[in-house]
Amino acid sequence: MAELVNTNPVVIRRILGPLREAGLVTSQPGPGGGWRLSRPPAEITLRDVYRAIEEDRPRGHEAVEVDGGRMHSECLYGVLSRCYREAEATLEAKLAQVTVADVIRAVRSDRSGAVPFEGLPFAEEHVVRMK
Secondary structure, three states: OOOOOOOOHHHHHHHHHHHHHOOOEEEEOOOOOEEEEOOOHHHOEHHHHHHHHHOOOOOOOOOEEEOOEEEOHHHHHHHHHHHHHHHHHHHHHHHOOOEHHHHHHHHHOOOOOEEEOOOOOOOOOOEEEOO
C-alpha cells in the first residue's frame, strides 16, 4: 500500500491505526490478510476519515512572548478559537458531502494521472493533477 502511494509504510500504519480505532477499517493478519473497509465505501464520508485521523492531532496552545512579557496561551486561544471552530465546521460540512465511493469513482475514471473531480461537491477545479 505504501509503495502504491509512494510513501513510507510507517506513514500508512499511522493513518490506518486511527481509522481502525474509529471503526472505519479492519485488519486481518497473516497470509491473505490485510486491511478492509468495515462498511461499504458509500457509507463512509471524508468527514468520518478526517475526524478519525485528526482525533490525535494536538490542539494545544503555547504561551507566546508579547512586548517582552508572556501572554498566556489561554488568551491567544480565546481570540482564535471561534474563528478556528467556524473554519473547521465549514471544512467538515464539505467533507460530509463526499464519500469514499465518490473518491474511488473519481480516481478510477482516469488512469493518466489527471483525476477529474467534476461532480464532487467540493470541486472548484475540474481536474486535479496527482503526482
